[in-house]
Amino acid sequence: MASIITLADEARYAFDNLLEGVLGGPSTLRLGVTGLSRAGKTVFITALVHNLIHGGRLPLFDAYASGRLAGAKLQPQPDDAVPRFDYESHVRNLVDARIWPRSTRRISELRVTLEYESASTWKRTFGPGRLDLDIVDYPGEWLLDLALLNKSYGEWSAEAVAMSREPHRQQLAAEWHHRLQGVDPDAPADELKAQELAGAFTSYLRAARADEYALSMLPPGRFLMPGDLEGSPALTFSPLDIAPDREPVQDSLAAMMARRYESYRTHVVKPFFRNHFARLDRQIVLVDMLAALNAGPAALRDLEQALADVLACFRPGRASWLTSILSRRIDKILFAATKADHVHRSDHDNLGALLARLTEKAAKRAEFAGAEVSVMPMAAVRATREVTVTRGGRKLPAIAGVPLEGEEVAGEVYDGASEIALFPGDLPKDPESIFEAARQFQSKPRDLAEEAHDDTLALRYLRFRPPRVERSETGLKLSLPHIRLDQALQFLVGDRLQ
Structure with missing residues (x-):
């Protein structure tokens, strides 16, 4: 990435970061949220904010689990030239209409202020802490x-x-x-x-x-x-x-x-880099592994190349008070395999292993530069529940949910209202076996439609409607259910709430 940035660019970025540090103070963390098309960027941000504001189940988010997180609230959008992330509309879609929000089409931003009590006795003497979390949403295609x-x-x-x-x-x-x-x-x-x-x-x-x-x-x-x-x-x-x-x-x-x-x-391209990308502190990259597996080996190969190009664009490095002022670096990168609720929890480790295999080489480069990298399967909004089905006298781990209208399995088209139980199949324990299948397809070119529907991998995943969110005894809507959203929060933000 260094070759595409001139010395004049670097000087300008340093001046911008210095000015932002003076005006915004050290209590601001800019989190970039991206992913390729339909990876779930809008859903992730909406669920993250909803769970913070409404006190969701976040047992692995240390500041919340230990009772140190005093509250979270939305603040006015800090960048006047950037559209505000339409959080309220997206919540209505997910909770009331039970439809997925539209895909990210432009850059947007949202500020959430977290008020907390420090875990350090010395820091607590100075009063409660405050962190302005600026969430920047942008299409992965721009990356x-x-x-x-x-x-x-x-x-x-x-x-x-x-x-x-x-x-x-x-x-x-x-x-x-x-x-x-x-x-x-x-x-x-x-x-x-x-x-x-x-x-x-x-x-x-x-x-x-x-x-x-x-x-x-x-x-x-x-x-x-x-x-x-x-x-x-x-x-x-x-x-x-x-x-x-x-x-x-x-x-x-x-x-x-x-x-x-x-x-x-x-x-x-260059204004996007300068005005947004070069100012990020942390980054989460959402990856729809299941869509690529559904589409076949060609899509999987293509995703691998796209992620390599995405990772080559990052400016990773170890953060310090000086580098945060003069030259912003992304010191933590999280790769999340989304829609983990579309497979049984017994397959979550295999899903994570597939993504780790996709990002292995580039992740090592980021770690070498000083950034901390993590990979995890995740569902920002859990649309299914786990059940057991019997097939041929065998009990199989399965999922139950309401498929989106028009989804189809074995010739049956679903109406978007009826719940079904489904055994989605097993992901291989060895991720290399899937990539070996992809390499074999590459050496045997066939018609694209034939390849996209090949059953060699025997993996097919449905899309489900958002869940029905229950109300509390007081009539308030409960927070959106999730898988590992708290773990993602802890990795991305937890160290700033100590």
């Missing part, structure tokens, strides 16, 4: 964009075209490939041609992200969530089939594409 800062237009084009020709992507990119065939990069710049190619390229990215295929390597991220940039020249470009080191002819189509690519890096 993948940071890698573009280290690639020229030619390098990115060659890489994107080569990736689109891989067996599991070629079918999805067919229309874009067709339009690329007749393109002369040296032809005069043509706005209509640029729009045509950008539209076809975006359609390919959108198809690759669909649930059926669940591919993760989809930069540029803003092509799928353009916001107020939709239709702008900064989003109207496409890779061309050119050599990585080729210099575009002046005023040509390739020159126009390269210029717009540079505008995207300058006006979209």
Whole structure:
């Protein structure tokens, strides 16, 4: 990551951090929450805040379990230029409507103030402690964009075209490939041609992200969530089939594409890094392992590459009072395999082992730089309960819940209202066996749809509705149930409440 940041950038980041330290004080912790599409970012933040404010069951969150956490309350959003995370609306969706909130489409932020009593007798003499927890929510696809800062237009084009020709992507990119065939990069710049190619390229990215295929390597991220940039020249470009080191002819189509690519890096990617990413203290990366397993070996391979690129973007390091002022570093990174409630607890360790295998190499690099890294299976909102089912005279550990409307098993389509009991299958105890299956598929290219529905791994997971949240004796809604949310809180925040 160091190669994409100039000395001038570093000086500016240091000045920003110094100013923030003076104005915000040492009692502020900025927690970044990210994950690739549909990993559960919005649900995680909503559940975390709801449990803190409403006194949820958090036995592994030390400050809460020991009675030192006096309270938690929302505060006004500290950054006037950043949208506020719509916590109240998301709670209504989860608790009242029992629907999952919409996916993260933009950056947002929320401040929660934690008031606590220090565990240290010496610190308690100075009165109660206070920590402003600033939670920053941003799409994981934007994180993948940071890698573009280290690639020229030619390098990115060659890489994107080569990736689109891989067996599991070629079918999805067919229309874009067709339009690329007749393109002369040296032809005069043509706005209509640029729009045509950008539209076809975006359609390919959108198809690759669909649930059926669940591919993760989809930069540029803003092509799928353009916001107020939709239709702008900064989003109207496409890779061309050119050599990585080729210099575009002046005023040509390739020159126009390269210029717009540079505008995207300058006006979209770099401000995100400077204004948000470079200011984080802690980071949680949510990973939907089950969606990748559902979609097949191609999706799993793709997720592995995406996570490697995500991890390469972090600025890990050991935090100190000086580094926190001059150069913000992420000193704790948590990788969480979400939707742990979709498998029985007997499979949780196997789910965590799969994620640890995916992130192993990059996690070691972060630890070498001084950051503390942890991996855990988690469900920010638990949508199922555990039951036992009998099949062929055998009792099997299973889960029970209400599948989302339209979910299907063995030809039966569910209505979104009826509860079912389901044995989801067993994850292998050795994660390497799944990656070995993925490598075998890579050496035997097949039709993408055939691969996505192959039963070799025999793993299929349903999506469930949020649970029905019970009311207390006083009529108040209880906190949202979870799996290991308290353990995540302890890792990410616990040391700051000592």
